[in-house]
Every structure is written in structure tokens, then in C-alpha cells.
Amino acid sequence: MTQLLKSIEKSMGNKLSGKDLIKLGFPQNNTINIALGQISRYRKGDKKDHILLEAKDVLLSPDKYLGHGTWGKVAEGLIKPVEVRKQELLNHRVPFQIYGENEIDEVAKRQLYDALKLPVAIQGALMPDAHSGYGLPIGGVLATNNAVIPYGVGVDIGCRMSLSVFDLPASHVKGREFQLRNILKDNTAFGLNESQTNRSDHAILDHAAFQDIPLLKSLKDKAYKQLGSSGTGNHFVEFGVVELFEDYPGWKLGKGRYFAVLSHSGSRGLGANIAKHYSQLATKQCPLPKQVQHLAWLDMDTHDGQEYWLAMNLAGEYAKACHDDIHRRLAKALGARVRLNIENHHNFAWKELLNGQEVIVHRKGATPASEGTLGIIPGSMTTPGFIVVGKGKEDSINSASHGAGRLMSRGACKEKISKSQMEKVIAEAGIELIGGAVDEAPMAYKDIHTVMKLQEELVDVLGTFTPKIVRMAK
Known part of the structure; x- marks a missing residue:
């Protein structure tokens, strides 16, 4: 070890180079570029001699570094390098089903058709609320063979719904509008510029992945600051009335009408940064024709595929933690107990069995709907x-829509809908809106009743939630 240190000291300059790694014995191939990239990204502040000592150990015993945050990818390169080769689309589509085809724009359908030609595709589906997006269309579902597509999950990883029904009657909203409005304003935060005044600690922040994966470690402070907050766009927190149509097994509430809160948001800056990082890696490792480059995937047998899977699941748990914190704050302010909670992701990937085969199911704006699985599908405000x-x-693919789906793009809304028009429609519906913008006007969305009619064979309806006071980003 002393001789190694002496040789390292002789080779030391101001910056570690490929020549330093070659002197250690690294093969002169892409492993050196991978090592330099990992060191530059994650070990920038460390002393050169310490890095070279670690690098030497990785070279001698790569097996023990597989899965390591910094060195795992280097170890993989030493043992079994990831093959990077241009991927071609199949000349046929794998099986698929479209629900509500007449309600879906042609661009969204073409995006699904392209995804169905991926070499890793097994089966696809399009929900009746579908519209165009990046990679998979919103409302798109795709099952793949041992591959995960970051843009098939989406930028807002773990975007989800959470409905809490309180031990309060539906009439609780009457005469308390001013009080309830203030409770919403005081206990929710939206967008980049708002955060909870009194921040909460949560077990999710102690998750091992925040320590083990360097990217996540760098995002932990952001995650702490944004815990319990909601995003912009179509994200919301609403007070309203739930009507349960039946006494469902396992519920603590029977059929009837109750006061409730519904929230919609995802994993905030944590998820967005994970999506950006691994999408870039996928694009480099899986070159695709230009029109489908957003559908680049990560092989689940690679370091990056496994690391993305861990990061994606953490983002999903973090999104749940944000909703839990919001609902806890609101329950405390109301002085009420939550008697029933129903929640689900709709931007995520799962390992599931499909026709007896384990597949990766991407639901980008789609609700899990396997037999007996509960979910909440919102309409407009x-x-x-x-x-x-x-x-x-x-x-x-055991899925349903995640909402009503957009009828107009955000740009079209800004051109065609005025603030006064939106306010008139909202007022006529008896809804009070805090924040919000014209791109979230009710007219921007499809008719939720039509969407639900088109998926009667996918889900049974157990109840409804009717908004009364809505808060969104400004």
C-alpha cells in the first residue's frame, strides 16, 4: 500500500485524468470515461490520492462494488460493459387496445403506435382521457420486457391522488366557507416559491437511498424544503363532499355523504431531477430514431436501470409523504379524524404479471385498476x-383513466379563454377558487361523465367527490 501511495503521489497533478487510471491498470476502453464521469459528478471535492486508492480497489475487486452509488457503474464496466447500439423500431405493433378512440387526438394515438414498435414492448393501451405528451402520451400504458422508460413514467414521478374522508357530515361546509378557505390557505403551499412555514420531519427523509445514491443525496435538502407542498399546473387541494354509494367491505364508513379533502400532486423537484438525469442516461445508452428518442429505455439488468428503479420508488414514497403531511395538517386544523383514505399513483412503473409473464408496466397518466384495487379519478374543478x-x-393492462383529460392545450387556453369567462363558469357551479389560471379552466377538459362511460368495463364506481373550495398555484 505504501508503494501504491508513492506512485499515486508521483502521478498527482491538479486534476485526475485518464492517464492516472491507466497507470493503475484500468483497461483502455469506455470504463475510463465512465470512471472520470462518475468522479467528476460525485467526488469533485475529494482528494485525488483518496480517489485513486478507491479506484484501485474497484479495479482489483469489482464484484464488491456492484450497486455502489459512485463506483457501481465503473464496476459494471469492468465486469460486463453495457452494450450501446442504435435501436431500430419493429415493423409491426405489439397488441394494444384503445378506449374511447373518438375522444382522443391523433397525435396521442400516433405516439402510442410508435411505442408499440419498441423492441422491448409487450402490450399497450390508451385510456379515454388520453392526449399527447412527451414519450408516451398522457393516458398511455405500456408493458415492456425487462426495461424501464423514464419518459414512460413521466417527469412528475409518483404524481398521485389522495382522498381523505373525515368524521364530519357533508353539511360541515355550509356557513364555514370563510374558515375553510383560510384553513386551506394556511396549511397548503404551491409551486416553486411557497413552502410550509413549519416544516415537518418525515421517515422518508431517512431512507437509505438518500445516502446511497449520490444524485439523491444532492437532492435531499430540496426534498426537505418541499415536503408537504404541491406543484403548479393541474395540481390542487380541495375541500368537498364525498357520497359513498354502498357499504364497501373494510371501510369504516357506510354509504352516505361526508366532508372530505382531495389532493393531487407528485414528487416535486426530487422527481423532476431524477427524471431529467436518468432520461439523459437512457438516451445515451439507447439511441433511437429522432421521432421516438423520448422513449429511450434503461435495461433493468444494468446499474443505471436498477438505480433508476430505486430512485423512482423513493420519489413515489416521497410523493405519498407530501400528501400525508398535507392531510395531517388539514385534519389537525379542522379538529377532525380521517375515517377513510383512498390513494393511488398515476405516473409510475410497476413490476406486474401480464398473461403469466413478469413485465414492467408504465402508467403515464393512468390509474391502476387490477381487480379489487381502489382508486380516485378526478374531474375538473x-x-x-x-x-x-x-x-x-x-x-x-389493468388500468383506467387518471382524470377527464385535456381537451385544449395550455397554449390554446391562454389564447381562447379569458379570466372572466373562467370565473363565470366556476361561480355558476358554486365553486370557490383560490389561485388557478386559465389553462386550468373547466372548459379545458373533456366531459368526465363521457370518460367514465367509456371505461365502464374497466372500473366500478363506488362513490363521488364534489369539489366546493379549491386551491391551486397562483
């Missing part, structure tokens, strides 16, 4: 959302 239970339809 002037229409009800629906509490549902899945029927387990394999043609839909």
Missing part, C-alpha cells in the same frame, strides 16, 4: 371525481 374499484381487465 366544476365536476365530480369518482371513487372506483378496478375490474382487472387485461386488455387495458
Whole structure:
């Protein structure tokens, strides 16, 4: 070891180079570029001699570094390098099903058709709320073979719904509008410029991945600051009225009408940064034709594929923690107990069995709807959302819509809808809105009743949620 230190000291300059790694014995291939990239990204402040000592150990015993945050990718390169080769689309589509085809724009359908030609594709589906996006269309579902597509999950990883029904009657909202409005304003935070005044600690912040994966370690402070907050765009927190149509097994509440809160948001800056980082890696490792470059995937047998899977799942747990914190704050301010909670992701990937085969199911703006799975599908702010239970339809890859779906793009809304028009429609529906913008006007969305009609074979409706006071980003 003393001789190694002496040789390192002789080779030391101001910056570690490929020549330093070659002197250690690294093979003169892409492993050196990988090592330099990892060191530059994650070990920039460390002393050169310490880095070279670690690098030498990785070279001698790569097996023990597999999965390591900094050195795992280097070890993989030494043992079994990831093959980078241009991917070609198949000349045929894998099986698929479209629900509500007449309600879906042609661009969204073409995006699904392209995804169905990926060499890793197994089966696809399009939900009736679908519209165009990046990579997979919003409302798109894709099952793949041992591959995960970061843009198939989406930028807002773990974007989800959470409905809490309180031990309060539906009439609780009457005469308390001013008080409830203030409770919403005081206990929610939206967008980049707002955070909770009194921040909460949460077990999710102690997750090992925040320590083990360097990218996540760098994002932990952001995650702490944004815990319990909601994003911009179509994210919201709403007070409203739930009507349960039946006494569902396992629920502590029977059929009837109750006061409730519904929230919609995801993993905030944590998820966005994870999506950006691993999407870039996927694009480099899986070159695709230009029109489908957003569908680049990570092989689940590679270091980056496994690391993304861990990071994605952490982002999903973090999104849940944000909703839990919001609902806890609101319950405390109301002085009420939560008697029933229903929640689900709709931007995520799962390992599931499909026709007896384990696949990776991407639901980008789609609700899990396997048999017996509960979920909540919202409408617009002037229409009800629906509490549902899945029927387990394999043609839909056990999925349903995640909402009403956009009828107009955000740009079109800004051109065609005025603030006064939006306010008139909202007022006529008896809704009070805090924040919000014209790109979230009720007219921007499809008719939720039509969407629900088009997926009757996918879900059963157990109840509804009707918004009364809505808060969104300014």
C-alpha cells in the first residue's frame, strides 16, 4: 500500500485524468470515461490520492462494488460493459387496445403506435382521457420486457391522488366557507416559491437511498424544503363532499355523504431531477430514431436501470409523504379524524404479471385498476371525481383513466379563454377558487361523465367527490 501511495503521489497533478487510471491498470476502453464521469459528478471535492486508492480497489475487486452509488457503474464496466447500439423500431405493433378512440387526438394515438414498435414492448393501451405528451402520451400504458422508460413514467414521478374522508357530515361546509378557505390557505403551499412555514420531519427523509445514491443525496435538502407542498399546473387541494354509494367491505364508513379533502400532486423537484438525469442516461445508452428518442429505455439488468428503479420508488414514497403531511395538517386544523383514505399513483412503473409473464408496466397518466384495487379519478374543478374499484381487465393492462383529460392545450387556453369567462363558469357551479389560471379552466377538459362511460368495463364506481373550495398555484 505504501508503494501504491508513492506512485499515486508521483502521478498527482491538479486534476485526475485518464492517464492516472491507466497507470493503475484500468483497461483502455469506455470504463475510463465512465470512471472520470462518475468522479467528476460525485467526488469533485475529494482528494485525488483518496480517489485513486478507491479506484484501485474497484479495479482489483469489482464484484464488491456492484450497486455502489459512485463506483457501481465503473464496476459494471469492468465486469460486463453495457452494450450501446442504435435501436431500430419493429415493423409491426405489439397488441394494444384503445378506449374511447373518438375522444382522443391523433397525435396521442400516433405516439402510442410508435411505442408499440419498441423492441422491448409487450402490450399497450390508451385510456379515454388520453392526449399527447412527451414519450408516451398522457393516458398511455405500456408493458415492456425487462426495461424501464423514464419518459414512460413521466417527469412528475409518483404524481398521485389522495382522498381523505373525515368524521364530519357533508353539511360541515355550509356557513364555514370563510374558515375553510383560510384553513386551506394556511396549511397548503404551491409551486416553486411557497413552502410550509413549519416544516415537518418525515421517515422518508431517512431512507437509505438518500445516502446511497449520490444524485439523491444532492437532492435531499430540496426534498426537505418541499415536503408537504404541491406543484403548479393541474395540481390542487380541495375541500368537498364525498357520497359513498354502498357499504364497501373494510371501510369504516357506510354509504352516505361526508366532508372530505382531495389532493393531487407528485414528487416535486426530487422527481423532476431524477427524471431529467436518468432520461439523459437512457438516451445515451439507447439511441433511437429522432421521432421516438423520448422513449429511450434503461435495461433493468444494468446499474443505471436498477438505480433508476430505486430512485423512482423513493420519489413515489416521497410523493405519498407530501400528501400525508398535507392531510395531517388539514385534519389537525379542522379538529377532525380521517375515517377513510383512498390513494393511488398515476405516473409510475410497476413490476406486474401480464398473461403469466413478469413485465414492467408504465402508467403515464393512468390509474391502476387490477381487480379489487381502489382508486380516485378526478374531474375538473366544476365536476365530480369518482371513487372506483378496478375490474382487472387485461386488455387495458389493468388500468383506467387518471382524470377527464385535456381537451385544449395550455397554449390554446391562454389564447381562447379569458379570466372572466373562467370565473363565470366556476361561480355558476358554486365553486370557490383560490389561485388557478386559465389553462386550468373547466372548459379545458373533456366531459368526465363521457370518460367514465367509456371505461365502464374497466372500473366500478363506488362513490363521488364534489369539489366546493379549491386551491391551486397562483
